[in-house]
Every structure is written in structure tokens, then in C-alpha cells.
Amino acid sequence: MGALSSKLRNVAGGGLTFWCAGCREAHTVWTGQGPGPRWTWNGDVERPVFGPSVLVRTGHYADGKSPADCFICQEHRAHPDDDHGSWRCTICHTYVGCNGAQPGEIIYLSDCTHDLAGKVIPLPDMPQYRERDCGAEGGT
Numbered sequence: 001m002g003a004l005s006s007k008l009r010n011v012a013g014g015g016l017t018f019w020c021a022g023c024r025e026a027h028t029v030w031t032g033q034g035p036g037p038r039w040t041w042n043g044d045v046e047r048p049v050f051g052p053s054v055l056v057r058t059g060h061y062a063d064g065k066s067p068a069d070c071f072i073c074q075e076h077r078a079h080p081d082d083d084h085g086s087w088r089c090t091i092c093h094t095y096v097g098c099n100g101a102q103p104g105e106i107i108y109l110s111d112c113t114h115d116l117a118g119k120v121i122p123l124p125d126m127p128q129y130r131e132r133d134c135g136a137e138g139g140t
């Protein structure tokens with residue numbers, strides 16, 4: 001994985017990774033030819049436009065279970081004061097650069113389960129620790 005800009009990193013196989021300030025984790029869309037869903041990209045690494053929307057579901061939103069039957073939700077109910085980190089059930093539904101966002105912005109649709117639902121913000125820079133994860137920049 002390498003940095004294309006402060007906003008985007010590429011992943012072998014046509015992946016483009018951006019930071020989601022709502023989920024506080026990276027999301028990857030896949031461009032060009034290959035298996036699975038593919039997105040269009042305007043080729044701009046600073047002000048990207050992806051189509052169609054980017055939908056990320058985790059936990060019972062992904063597997064179709066009810067919250068009552070969801071193991072992750074059960075753990076959250078059983079240990080409400082623990083830090084569960086990114087281990088949670090979420091919907092994150094966005095457009096990058098289109099459908100209400102300008103190129104380089106991200107619009108969070110109202111079905112997002114996090115704080116940024118309904119908001120439009122500039123695509124944030126990738127946090128530094130992603131660079132350490134990928135190991136492409138060399139170490140200090």
C-alpha cells in the first residue's frame with residue numbers, strides 16, 4: 001500500500017483507501033477491472049470522486065441478525081464501560097465527491113449510525129499511523 005496523496009492510498013488490485021472520520025477507520029473502494037464490486041474514480045488523488053455510493057456495514061447490520069441476537073451488541077450491553085474500539089455494529093453510507101458533495105468532499109447519508117450522518121466534510125488526511133501500518137515510507 002502506498003500514498004497517492006495525503007488523502008488516498010492505493011492497494012494492490014485497484015483499491016483506493018481513504019480515512020473515514022465518522023468510523024475513525026479506513027474504507028477502501030475498488031476501481032478498474034477485477035472481482036467484486038467496482039467503483040468509478042475521476043483519477044484525482046487530491047479531490048477524488050467515486051461512484052456509486054460507499055456502503056460499509058459491520059456487525060448485525062452486515063449479517064442480518066437482530067440486535068438481541070447479535071454477539072457484538074450482547075458484549076456491549078454486558079460491558080458498557082469497556083472500550084470496544086472499532087468492534088461495533090455500524091452503517092456508514094457515503095458519497096465521495098458527488099451527489100451533494102464537491103470533489104474532495106464526503107457526504108454522509110442519513111442512514112449512517114455515527115455522528116456524521118447528514119454532514120458534508122472535506123475528505124480528511126490519512127492519519128500518520130496508517131503510514132506506519134503500511135511500512136512503505138521506511139522506519140524511524
Ligand SMILES: [Zn+2]
Nearest residue numbers: 020022023092
Ligand atoms: Zn465510515
